[in-house]
Amino acid sequence: MNNGLLEFPTWIKLDLATYIDDFVRYLNVNYGDFFYALKATLNGLINLIYQSLNIIPWWLFILIVIFVTKKLLGSYRKGFLYGALLFCVGTFGYWDMMNETLSIVITSVIFSLLLGLPIGVGISTSAGANGFVRPVLDAMQTMPTFVYMIPAVMLLGPGKVPAVLATVIYAVVPVIRLTSHGIQQVDKEVVEAARAFGSSRWQILAKVQIPQALPTIMTGINQTMMMAVAMVVTCAMIGANGLGMEVLIAINRTESGRGIIAGISIVILAIIIDRLTQSFSAKGDK
């Protein structure tokens, strides 16, 4: 009887979970066509990227990495190191899976940037949008990824498409934050000078703010890529094939060797992507 003071009364109950379930079901039923089309489009894109990666012979891919590294980092030593690491992935028997994983990562990054850059620019100039978007970003970053994977799977079915969706939600945050931060921290007097010389709003953005903020924006892009790679294993849980799936299978079967090798392959991918994109932000800093 006096329990009511100690325990939360059971009769006060907000059944939010049911409402959300209903809503997702409602979307599924009424907008099924839309999600079907979305799924088909995304699948097409992922496959396109996957096919293009597959067309490139393995040795050419390694050569490209070596030369791009030389171009960006100015060192053949690093180029050969990265090339050798990729070669290792091949010897593990994971070349094809790597391409599959890469196609998901690349698609996710493309969408993250397509969304993130304009949003970042937008909230840097509008205090109102900023106040609205910030808490949403915080929520996206702290919410456990599985939570939005469930509705994603319900709406789109298992596979690579919900994986891309979940990855974008997770990875888009840093590019938004750092784009807006970079633009806001551009020297006020420089922006004022641009205004004083008769620049239009667009000219200030394109010729002054974005170029001046570029090192910071590149850091954001780098972080977005890293987070996309970090989602690989999580995405495997909703049926995205590739290196992540390999890790998952190994965990289920407690095959340590297989798991570790697949894990190492993911790390190799991450390192190469990180170093190559970091070089952009470092260059801008000089």
Place this chain on the structure above:
Amino acid sequence: MAETILKVKNLYKLFKSNDITANEDVALKLLQEGADAATVLDKSGMFAAVADVSFEVQRGEIFALIGLSGSGKSTIIRCLNMLHTPTRGQILVEGSDITKYNDEQLLELRRTKIAMVFQNFGLMSHRDVLSNVCYGLEIRGMGKAEREAKGMEMVAMVGLEGWEHKTIDSLSGGMKQRVGIARALANDPDILLMDEAFSALDPLVRNDLQFELLRIQEKMGKTIVFITHDINEAFKLGSHVGILREGRMVQVATPEQMLSQPANDYVRKFIDNVDPSKVFSVRNIMVTPSCMIKATDGVNIALQSMRNNGVSSAYIVGEQMHFIGIITLEDALAVRAGKKTFEEAVIKDLPLITDMDTPVADVVELAASAKFPLVVVSEGNVLRGIVSKASILSSFCN
């Protein structure tokens, strides 16, 4: 002769304080009754950065605006190109009120009529020197080749040839501001706004740039509104000086007038800071005589040249600018009428300044007693320039 290019009439600029009850009308009324900024802030919640300021700037002059930090100088100059929208008042550029301009007209105004130079330079570090200088031309849509040719001209004008492809970060402060000036001049504006443009520079570099500015202004005839908190700089550069105090204009006058008739104690206190040691040497204030003829030219050419230049005396030089003397209008007329020979008419007995680095202070008495501007010659009696009483007065004021 003098033509008003810029006229500021009863300019007010109020900023809202954090007080949500801030009331602009109450503030304006109080200000019109002569209340000071503190009272206005207290009673209306509005901060009066500029209150009832009026002044006029003539084409081709340097108008110096001086006041302590926070007196509203930057706010005023930012109203002159509408970076700030005035709360009340008119700003007439060549008679047209820019406070009524729409966005398009404002862009046009900033692109062609008014350019600005900033205290901390406001240069874009992702562009090199030349491309900073060309910025204004670029956003107007001028082609690359054309704007870079124009840009190079300006780079040369400020003495930065050879630096055009250097990064901004590799330049010293003085050089950065030269880039700032070149960028402003590249637009070929009628009016140049300079907000404490030299305040961030050390004294020697500052002196250099002040001189450079006078040279450029002499050459290009730009109208300049120059803001400073340094009375020496204001008097050195300004043909008119306005003193601001808490957003109100205390006095607008020429440096000479201000010295002889300071409006009140506040102005007097400012003037007490004028430091003669900071003023220029002869080199910095001498100008090329507008009417110069060769000894072999004869009296008719002398008269014609005087008429063309609207002056009443001509400087006569021999081969290689060797200085010979002066001929006045009356004497030249007498020669033509046959009353004198050319040789007799030339005044040769003149005080000369032989060292261009003589401080202006040392030639003041000489200039005061001389009938003509002082002639500056270098080794071998080569004419280098003249120093008029007026230029001495505006540079040396104690």
